[in-house]
Every structure is written in structure tokens, then in C-alpha cells.
Amino acid sequence: MNLKKILIGSQSGGIFLALILMCVLITSLTPRFLTDTNLLVILNQVSVNAILAFGVTFVIISGGIDLSLGSMLAVAGVVAALFAKSDGGNVFVALLTALGVGAFMGAMNGFTVILSKVPPFIVTLGTMTIARGTALIISSGRPVSDLSDSFNYLGNGDLLGVPIPILFLVGTYVVCHFVLTQTVFGRYVTAIGGNETAAWVAGIPVAKVKWWVYTLSGIFAALGGILLSARINTGQPNAGLGFELDAIAAVIIGGTSTRGGKGSMTGTLLGVLFIGVINNGLDLLNVSAYWQQVVMGGIIILAVVLDSVYQKMKR
Amino acid sequence: MECRVEGEKPVLELKQVSIAYSGTPILHSIDLTLYPGEIHALVGENGAGKSTLMKTLLGIISPDQGEVIFFGQKREQQSLKQIMDAGISMIHQELMLIPELSVAENIFLGRENELGFWPWERKKNAQLQTLELLADCEIPLDPSTLIKNLSIAEQQLVEILRAISQRAHLILMDEPTSSLSEKEITLFRRLINKLKNEGVSILFTSHKMEEIFGFSDRISVLRDGYLISSQNRDECTEQEVVQQMVGREMNQFFPHREVMKGDICLKVKGLGIPGLFQDIEFELHQGEILGFGGLVGAGRTDIGKALAGLLIPQTGDILWKNQSVKFKSPQDAISQGIGYVSEDRKEMGFIPEFSIQNNLTLSSLLEFQRWGMLDKSKEKEIAVGHISRLKIKSKGADQQVMNLSGGNQQKVVFGRVLQHLPEVLILDEPTRGIDVQAKFEIYTLMAELSRQGKSIILISSDLPELMHMSDRILVVSKGKQTAILNKEETNPAEIMSYAMK
Numbered sequence: 138m139n140l141k142k143i144l145i146g147s148q149s150g151g152i153f154l155a156l157i158l159m160c161v162l163i164t165s166l167t168p169r170f171l172t173d174t175n176l177l178v179i180l181n182q183v184s185v186n187a188i189l190a191f192g193v194t195f196v197i198i199s200g201g202i203d204l205s206l207g208s209m210l211a212v213a214g215v216v217a218a219l220f221a222k223s224d225g226g227n228v229f230v231a232l233l234t235a236l237g238v239g240a241f242m243g244a245m246n247g248f249t250v251i252l253s254k255v256p257p258f259i260v261t262l263g264t265m266t267i268a269r270g271t272a273l274i275i276s277s278g279r280p281v282s283d284l285s286d287s288f289n290y291l292g293n294g295d296l297l298g299v300p301i302p303i304l305f306l307v308g309t310y311v312v313c314h315f316v317l318t319q320t321v322f323g324r325y326v327t328a329i330g331g332n333e334t335a336a337w338v339a340g341i342p343v344a345k346v347k348w349w350v351y352t353l354s355g356i357f358a359a360l361g362g363i364l365l366s367a368r369i370n371t372g373q374p375n376a377g378l379g380f381e382l383d384a385i386a387a388v389i390i391g392g393t394s395t396r397g398g399k400g401s402m403t404g405t406l407l408g409v410l411f412i413g414v415i416n417n418g419l420d421l422l423n424v425s426a427y428w429q430q431v432v433m434g435g436i437i438i439l440a441v442v443l444d445s446v447y448q449k450m451k452r
Numbered sequence: 453m454e455c456r457v458e459g460e461k462p463v464l465e466l467k468q469v470s471i472a473y474s475g476t477p478i479l480h481s482i483d484l485t486l487y488p489g490e491i492h493a494l495v496g497e498n499g500a501g502k503s504t505l506m507k508t509l510l511g512i513i514s515p516d517q518g519e520v521i522f523f524g525q526k527r528e529q530q531s532l533k534q535i536m537d538a539g540i541s542m543i544h545q546e547l548m549l550i551p552e553l554s555v556a557e558n559i560f561l562g563r564e565n566e567l568g569f570w571p572w573e574r575k576k577n578a579q580l581q582t583l584e585l586l587a588d589c590e591i592p593l594d595p596s597t598l599i600k601n602l603s604i605a606e607q608q609l610v611e612i613l614r615a616i617s618q619r620a621h622l623i624l625m626d627e628p629t630s631s632l633s634e635k636e637i638t639l640f641r642r643l644i645n646k647l648k649n650e651g652v653s654i655l656f657t658s659h660k661m662e663e664i665f666g667f668s669d670r671i672s673v674l675r676d677g678y679l680i681s682s683q684n685r686d687e688c689t690e691q692e693v694v695q696q697m698v699g700r701e702m703n704q705f706f707p708h709r710e711v712m713k714g715d716i717c718l719k720v721k722g723l724g725i726p727g728l729f730q731d732i733e734f735e736l737h738q739g740e741i742l743g744f745g746g747l748v749g750a751g752r753t754d755i756g757k758a759l760a761g762l763l764i765p766q767t768g769d770i771l772w773k774n775q776s777v778k779f780k781s782p783q784d785a786i787s788q789g790i791g792y793v794s795e796d797r798k799e800m801g802f803i804p805e806f807s808i809q810n811n812l813t814l815s816s817l818l819e820f821q822r823w824g825m826l827d828k829s830k831e832k833e834i835a836v837g838h839i840s841r842l843k844i845k846s847k848g849a850d851q852q853v854m855n856l857s858g859g860n861q862q863k864v865v866f867g868r869v870l871q872h873l874p875e876v877l878i879l880d881e882p883t884r885g886i887d888v889q890a891k892f893e894i895y896t897l898m899a900e901l902s903r904q905g906k907s908i909i910l911i912s913s914d915l916p917e918l919m920h921m922s923d924r925i926l927v928v929s930k931g932k933q934t935a936i937l938n939k940e941e942t943n944p945a946e947i948m949s950y951a952m953k
Contacts, residue, residue, distance in 0.1 A: 319825045321817050328814060331803035338762065338800045339814045339868060340786035398805050 149392055149404040151444035156411050163418035170421055177300065183413035184302035185210075185361045185368075187406065189384040190391075191313040192357025194405045195350045197388050198317070200330040200397030201257040203354045205246060206361075206384055207377035208268035213239045214362030215272050218281035218372025221288035228287045236359045242268060243355015247348035257351075265381070272374040281372035292367025302364050309357070314402040326350060330397025387412055390440050411440065461524065462487050463622050463653045464509065468518035471504055478504045481518065482679045484672060486622065489648050492655045493664045496674035496697055497859075497887035502657050505674065506624050509655065510542050511535050523621075533562070541615035545626040545885060547607050551600035556582035558599055559614045585617055589643055605636045605748045612643055623647065625656035627885055629663055633748035633913050634948060641667065659887060660914065661690050673697055698889050705892065706920040709899040713923070714738030717907055718876055720759070722768035728754040729931040730767070736876065736907045741898065743922030744911040746951045751931040752911045753795060756878045759909070760792035761785035786815055791874030793865055795881040795911070797858070801865040804854035808846055809835035811853050811864050815872040838867035843893055859890025866897065877901065880911040895921060915944050929953045 163170045189206050196203045213235040220231035246264055250257045294301050317323035325346045328336040337343045361380070366372045391408030393400025415436055419429045466484040470477065479501050486492055496502050507513045508520060511527050511534075520527045522538065549558045556578040560567060567574040567581075582595035591609055599607060608628065615623045629637055644667055647654060658664050664671060665685060672682040673696040680696045681688070694705070716735045724730035729751035736742055744752040757763040759770065761779030770777050772788060779785040782792065794800035802811045812835045813820055820827050820834075835849040842863040846856060853864055862882065869877065879898070883891045898908055898921060912918045918925060925942065927935045927950040935950040 321821050321826060324810065324814075324817060324826065328803050328806065328810075331805045332799075335800050335803055336814070338782050338792065338794060340781075340783040340872070341814070342781075342783055398803070 149401060149407055151447035152391055152404060152407045152411060152440065154447075155440050155443060156407055156414065159411065159414055159418070163414065163421070166418075167421045170418060175417065175421075177303070179410070179413045179417045180303045180306065181300045182417070183409050184306040185365050186380065186383050186387060186412070187306045187409040188309050188357050188361045188364070189380055190387040190405045190409050191309050191402060192354040193381070193384050194313070194388050194391075194393055194400060194402060195317070195326055196257075196354050197385070197393050197395065198330045198397055198400040199326045199347060199350045200333060201250065201347070201350065202261065202385070203243075203246065203351065204258065204261040204381050205242070205265040205268055206354065206358045207380035208265045208272065209239055209242045209355055209358035210362035210365065210377035210380060211272040211374055212242065212268050212275070212362070213359030214366040214376050215276045215281055215372040215374055217288070217359075217363045218284055218366045219275070221284050221366075222281075223283050223285045226285050226288070228285065228291070231288060232363060235363050236356055239355040239357075239359020239362070240352050241355070243352040243358070244348065246355065247351030250351060251344045251347055269374075276372060276374040278374060280374070282370070284366070284370055284372075288367050289370050290367075292364055292370070302368065305360065305364060309360070310402060310406055317402055322346065322349070327398060327400075330394075330399070332398070383412065386437055390437060390444070392444060412437075460487060462521075463490075463523065465521040466508070466518065467521065469508060469515040469520065470517040471508065471513065471515050477677060479508070479515075479677045484679065484682065486653050486655060488621075488651045488653055490653050490670060491644060491648055491668045492653070493668035493671045494655055494657045494674060495659075495664055495671060495693060496657075497889050500674040500697075500887075501677040502674055503626070506542070506626060506655075506657070509622075509624060510540060511538075536562070536618060536620075539619070539621035541618050541620035541623045543608075543611045543615055543623065543625040543628055547604070547611060549599045549607055549610060552598065554596045554598055555593055555602075555610055556595035558610060559585070559617050561614075563618070581617070582613075585613055589613065589616070589639075589646065591639060603749045605632045608632060609636065609639065609643075612640070616643070616647065620652060622653045622655070625654065627658060628656055629658065629660065633746075634915065635747050635952070637663075659883075659885070659891070661694070662916070664693065665690060694888060697887075705888075705895075705916075707892070707896045707899045709741075709902065709921075711923055712739045712903065712905075714740075714905055717773060718759075719771035719774075720768070721771070723755070723758060723765050723770065724767040725754065725758060725763060725765055727931075728763070729758075729928065732768070732928075732933050734926055734933075734936060736909065738875075738905045738907055739902050740924070741902055741908040741910055741922050743918045743925040744909060744928060745915075745918050745925045745947050746928035748913055750928045750951065752928050753880055755928070756792070756880050756909065756911050759785070760790055760878050762792070786872050786874070789873065789875040791869035791872065791877040793862075793869055793877070793879045793882055795884060797861060797865060797885075802853045802861060802868070805852055807850045808839065808844065808853055808856070808864055809849040812838050812867045812871055815868050834871065838871070842867050842897070857887070859886035862886050862894070863890065866894070870901075874906070876907045876909070878909045878911070881913065882910070883912075883914065883917060915947065918947070919944060927951050 169175060189210065193203050193206060216238050217231045217235035220226055220234050221228055242264065246261055249260045291301055296304060325341050328341060329343055329346060333343060362377065365376055387408035388405050389395060390411055391404030393404055415433060419432060424432065462485045464486040466482050468481045468483060469479060470481050471479040482505065494502055494505065504513065508515055514528065550561065559582050560578045564574050567577040579595050586593055586595065593606060599610065629640055632640055644654060668685055670682065670684055671688060671693060673680040673693060675697060715738055717738050718736040720732055720734050723732040732755055734742065744755065746752050754763060758765045761782045761784050764780060777788060785792065809831055813831050820831050832849055839846060839849060844860050844863045846860065853861055883894055902908055910918065910922055919939065923939055925937045925939065925947060926933060927937065927947055929951055934953045937947065
């Protein structure tokens, strides 16, 4: 509605501009980019990363970090698959159990961070390995397959032509954006990231809020795991390797400060799309998978540098 | 005191210096001259342009018009290293020491190559030269102590020592004594005199009249970017200076206050935390202002923190409205009606990136919740009310608090505390580092609050403030309560004698 306001007024203006430019660039290089089908493919592809990124946005805004996302995703994915077998499995039980497992793992992260006062980087680096091991243990190291059709539908079905994962993407974005900007919890999270001591002195239940932030991150990782398992129709104990880095990259590209205290879900969404569009573009242009990684890394750095230059110019 | 020889060359001259930031003029054609061995006080309210002027003197900012002449040479914009080599040192209000390094290492930071080639050689020399310096200035500190283990006041002294060891010709000090207690101010005075005798010029800013008139040879008043006056100390009075600063008549510094003591609301018995303070006993009445006096580091701040839930007392009892309470967190204390304004505004007072509005409502946010959502229009309404009532100078409720001056930041902290409707306010150095006008406004606010029946505990190192604002003064020395004195029956000397007991 008001393009100028989005570009100049908001924190996400820089990344929004970068995303548009990238789309224009790829469109000029290949006609296959700007089609309905391809755009839906992009959204579908980024949905898991988006959900992880929304969850970890809360963590990063609160001044923390969560490196265990990818591993928690694997555990939840395997758990969901185990409960959604085609012989006698139930999708709802599978969903609730997997989300519960994610919440439990996130809660343990939260407890450890709060009680031990060890930096979250270290704590979640530890739980990253623990969770990965757990995923391998409960699946005996083998993919869990033969899943029910209704579980498969979650990953591959559609509702009125819109793939289910995209609905989850939109739904989680709306909820997270609302929570961050319109609720007491969101304000508390931002305050803690801005100045944790002052937030505590001002009467904010800092420990409780931080615990919730990590728990939410676990729940979102589990949701990502469920969708991924449903899409590939197997519970893969090795799923989600390195996903935490993609999610964190998207959050940072989206303008959320790594020191906490500042950030937005819209920024994260744009960051996720930016990464997704580049991946898709490189695929369409037949760039080799090895080179894709090199180009991707370079573009991420460039995007963040440009954004910081842009933010300075605005001042 | 005037040791100026006719025709002596000035250390520094400002000629018609004007500066503007993005179109807004900050300084208007300032002329200022500093002679060797001169102690020059620069006074003015926050936002008057003092910091900008300091930065110009230092060479961090180049003037848009006019010139800065240092020892007869025009100065251009320079790096900090060049500035240091030129013989100018700056002591910032926010300390610039590295907490993990020792006193000696901090003093020689960035100049290690002067100490020799080998690391052990440097270490030994740093230690020796620091010892010499400490002995010379009669400051009882150990050169190998880590900065993080020193009190803020001691750290301030280390900053000053660093400037001395750099053999600076000109030292700029931004509020050098804001965190020093009376005893340390004596040490500070000795340092200043030593520097003066060596021909070093000092330009300092301060909000404390005692210091401005106690230390300086010359006083320059800055207001809204104009140099209002530059006079020898003997030629002006406190009243005049204050008037020049605020630009209007200010009849009295402290507002008149009628004492209306109500019932006892807070009773403290045998309160203690081993290693910090012990056996604190007092009663606080409604509408009373109880002062906490004593030297910096005597434990006053910790007592305040224990009453506000920031520290958990190990012994003794807090009786709040005749009921024993144990606060486990600031949240507990706030929910019981205890408000706390910390001495460490930056660290504990506000969220710098938050708007004024979001800071003001932070402690009472649950009240602004409706159907699980924040009622932002109600927040705005409340914020606008506080901004006008507390006279917070800002561009509006959406301005980030980090962009406000110290006095206005403090008012935001006050607003946040008042918004959760406390019955007792614990104010730790509420007027430190803020300008005269804001100080007066905060005193007025305190008087008004006590008239409404709210009780205040005022922790202050500023003796006149403590004497004028409190009804009674509880004096603490080395963690022990040494006296509770009635305002009418005591005097500064008596308070100091109990404080040093």
C-alpha cells in the first residue's frame, strides 16, 4: 500500500529492496523464474526454513541463540514418523507427540541456559549433538518409512490449490508477528534483548520469558521436522543437518540484531525468501551444486553489508 | 590564585567556533581561551553544547566555522592517537577502562612500547611506574588489581592517573566527580592541585556548585550553544552562575516541602548480607524522606538493592505494613509497591533502544493488556501524560531513550517507576550527572510525592541534597549503621564524622 514507507520507514526496507532486485535479476536471466508454479515451488521449499527461522527470531531478539534447531527437527521428525506408520498410526497422536518432544527439548535448553548461566551458544551446541544422537538412537539409525497417507498429505497435499506447508508458513508468520509486536510477551522478549539487567530491575520475569523463548524454538523446530518428514514421507535421523545455520542466516539477513533487542518477523520472512529465491534462481540457471554454495555464501555477506550501509545512509 | 603572567601564551584558543549537526546549530561562535595551569569549569545544562565543545577541543569534531588553536597551531581533525601525542587527554563520564586488565596495564594502555621491548620488561616497568605514580599522588591502590574489582570511584581515580601519566598539557574531564564520595573528592582535589602546579591546564564540566566554585579559576557558562559568560571565579556568585545557566531567575535550589509524617509503613530489623552490610534497623513513615548518607562503597547502595529485591538479605526482617516480606526479585518488590531508581541508569534504568513510551510502561505492562493484546493507544496516552508532567524534553513518545540527555533519561526512569504506583520509592543517586534544571524538577517531584503520602529513601553522596531533601538521615559506614540523625538537629560535619566512623 505504501511502498515508500516500507522502503524508508521500516528496518526491513534494505532486505525488501534486495529481494526485489534479486527477483528482477533472475527474471532477466531466465523466463522460467516468474511463473505461478515456480513461485509456489519457492514458497513450498522455504516453508521449513521459515518456520525454524520464526522460532529462532524470538531467541535471537532475546539476546540468545539456538544451534540445536536442526537436530531437534530430526528428533521430532523421527518421532512423528514412528507414530504415523501406515499400520495403526494416528496423525494427531504423531503431531502432538512430536510437538511435545520439541517443546521438551526446547524447555531443557531454556532450563540449562537460565540455571547454569553458560552462554546459550555453548548450551545449544551441546544439545545439538545430544539431540542428533537421540534421533539416531530412537530410529536405530535407519529412516522410518511406511507412513500413513494422511501424514503424507501434510507435506504434499494442498487445500484449495495451496500446498499445506505454505499454509503453515503463512499461519506461523501471522502468529509470530502478532506475538512479537502486539503482546506483553513480545515486548518482554525485546526488552530482555535490549538490556537484560534493566529488564529484570523493571520487574520483568526474565527467567520465565527466556525459558518460554527456548521452548517455543523447540516447538517450531518440531513443526518443521513434522512437515519435512511428511514431505519426504520418511523420518530421517539425519534430516536437518545445518538447517540451524540457514535459519539464523535468514534472521540476520532480515535485519534482526545478533546482539538482541531489535528485529522483526517480517524481516525474517524476507530473509527466508531471499535465500529461497537465490537457491531457486541458481537451480534454474543450472549452476552446479558446488558453486551454488559458494555463490550463496557470498550473496549472504553482500546482503548484510549492503543492509548495514543502507541503514547508515537512512540516518 | 591567578598565576597568569601578562602576555603568557595560551594553551588553547577557540576563535569564533560554530558547529551544526545536520542543519541544527549546536555551537554559536564560541571564543574561549585557556592558559597554562588554569582550571576551567565549563557549566551548562544538558544539551547546552558542552559535550560538543569538549569534542571540538579534543579534535574529534572539526568546527564548521572558526578555528581551534593549540599552542599557537591550528588543529585539524585527528585520530585519538594523534590527540594523545599532542598532549591532550580526556576523561569521559562513562569510564573507558578495560575491566579484565590491571590498574597498571590500563594506565599504560596503548603506550606499551614506551615501557621496553620484552613483555616481561613492559610488565615490570608498568608496575614500577604505576607504583611511583600512586605513591606520588598518595592514592592507596595496588597496581596489579584488576579494574573489575575496583569501585566506580576508584576506577575514576585510575582514569585520572592515566591522564597524568600521559604527561598531558591539557586534560578535559567530563563530570569527573559524579561518582566520587567526599573522601575521594579530597583525593581528587589533591590531584588537581598537583597538576595545576605542574602547569597542566584542566577543563572540566560539573553540575555541582561546590566543585565548580571549589576547584576552578575560571568559570564559563554555556547555554543553548551560546557562551553566556566566561569569568574569573572571584568575580561571580553561585546565584549568578545558576541564573546564567537556566536563563531565568531561580529563587532557590531546593523546593519548599512541608513534612507530613503518617503511619509507619516499612520497618527494617537487623537486616544484613555478610560482606556487604549488617544490622540495619530503621522505620519509615508515610510521607517521609529518609536519607542514606555515607561514603561511596559504605554499603548504602546494597541496602537499597536489598529493599528493592535486587539482593536477597541473609539476616533480619523487612516488615512491610506489619507483615514480614521476602523479596526474591525486583518483580516481587514492585508488586508490593516498592519502586526503585538505580544509581546505574545506563545499566539498570532503561532499555536504550526502546521508545520513551515503551520504557514508561515496562514495569506495569500487564495493565495495558486487553484480550491478550497490548492496548497501544492507552500506552501512548499514558506516555504523553508522563512526558508533559515530568517535562521530558523529546521529539515525542516514540523517540528512543538512548537519544535523550541524561536528565531526560532519568525522568523516563522515574516515569516508569511511578507508573507502577509505588508507595515507597528507593532512589539511589537520583540526580547524578543531570543538569540543574532537571535536578530541580526531580526535587520538586520528590516533594510532591511525599506530600501525597509516599515514602522515599534517598541514597545520595551529594551532601547539600541529602541535607535539604531528607527528614532524617541514616548514616552508614563500612556496612554498619552509625547513626540516624534528624535534619533539624544535624550539620554536614556531624554526618561526615559518622560516615567516617
